[in-house]
Amino acid sequence: MTDHLNRRDFIKAAGAAGALLIGNNSFARATKPPMGRVVVIGGGYAGATAAKYLRMWSLGAIEVIVVEPNKQFVSCPLSNLVLGGSKSINDLTFGYDALKANHGIKWVQDTVTAIDSTAKKVTMLRGELSYDRLVVAPGVDFIYDGLPMLASAEAQSQIPHAWKAGWQTVNLRKQLEAMPDGGVFVMTIPKAPYRCPPGPYERVCQVASYFKAHKPKSKIIVLDANAEIISKKGLFAKVFNETYAGIVDYRPDNVITGVDVATKTITTDFDKIKAEVLNVIPPQRAGKIAQIANLTESDYPWCDVNFLTYESKLVPSVHVLGDSVAAGLPKSAHMASNQAKVCANAIVQLMAGQAPDPAPVFANTCYSYVTAKSAMHVANVYRYDEGKKIMVSAEGGGVSMSPSEKEGEYAAAWAQNIWADTLT
């Protein structure tokens, strides 16, 4: 008990002095960094990019500590190609060592359990961290309220979502490989907004591409809770109807009401469908830590932010990035990266007592592969609208005329560059 109290008092004192204590490791420092400390929760596209650019643009004057539970970064972009068979998950898996070393970023592998925004303190399973500003980039969390039978890890080993790249992606590919020719693959798409608007439709193309080459008698039934294809609609519809005619059966306005895990049978308002392989992409909301930290309101599952700084509208000095942000913008990796840069830029200004850029502008390019080699894009510039106080798309954006192998090469180069930008 005495030990516990002493330890707690020490943490308090250390926090006040600006020192850091993590379990048995101490990153205590003699002097406060020139501009203070930012703790970043999450090492995905948004969090890792924010950490890097905070260090770059503060010229090292801001101390940056990232808290991330995973040892490795696995890219969601391109992970549908693992299902198509043209990529391995190991092509999309990276470490954080270069990022840490190149930019002097401190790193803690741990899970955040609580945020005290009054004391400006983050609690993890194995320690605590004090911060001057906090960046929360936890990605998405899945909502199983309507599908409780899919909440367990055991159920997900039978019916993976594969909507966070990793072992579930590998599992789904193995199930597709094991499926006999003539089988039915059923995929469900939740109501928007969800992570990566074109992602489900790209996934359909990738699985169709595999079936066409290796299991031509097989079918794909797509149950979309949305009224229509919600991204690159004309392009995807054409690919479904032409390239994959006879394979893809796309059904809009199909909300699933139940799943029988043992028989892989899915129920909708209209139908009962038995699948050989079943992929349910659940509805989504802001990541768990955003919920714990009260960054969402009870009636809306995403985080409202100021688009000049990405500071939460609910909790001061806490910035939210990436898929958790409530924005009428696609939840894409490039968007996460852009938000991270605008946020890093603003934090550097704010911590120096300066006003942030009043008119941020950024661009988004999003590619989807429709075969192993062909891709198509949607690209837009977004600029801050002073009246609406949100990012709106500028005139002149648009989509490909048609998918092409040339764009497949561009997409591969996009991946190489955003990985290098995020992780080195």
Next chain:
Amino acid sequence: MKKLHTFWFISVLLITSVCLPTIGNATEVSVFSAEQNTHIRALAASCAACHGTLGNSVGNNSATDTSSANAVLAGIDPAEFTNKMLGFKDGSRKATVMHHHARGLNVDEINQLAVHFSQQKRVTKSPVKSEILKAEHD
């Protein structure tokens, strides 16, 4: 106001050069005012998803090789950058993707991006090395 910004910018340089002399590849030279610099560096950073951090695209080894899609922008001749972007913008130059970006930017932004990228040092960047996915990952 402008004086204050300039003062701040210089003082950050001084502070950091004393406290942390090396921080990897974080060097960024600029002729803009601090305010312009702050705005344009974030816009320019948005291009990094395709053209690399500070315009150093992965897999392109020459600063003059702008023929391929994911062109190196670091060290580019500013006139070349501006001409190409204005060509994408008005449709006189054929594009697969870039017209969708160039049309969304104004001429002032294109000119500032030209100066920004022309001043970046060319660094040869290799693709990030991938790893075997570990069992402990989700």
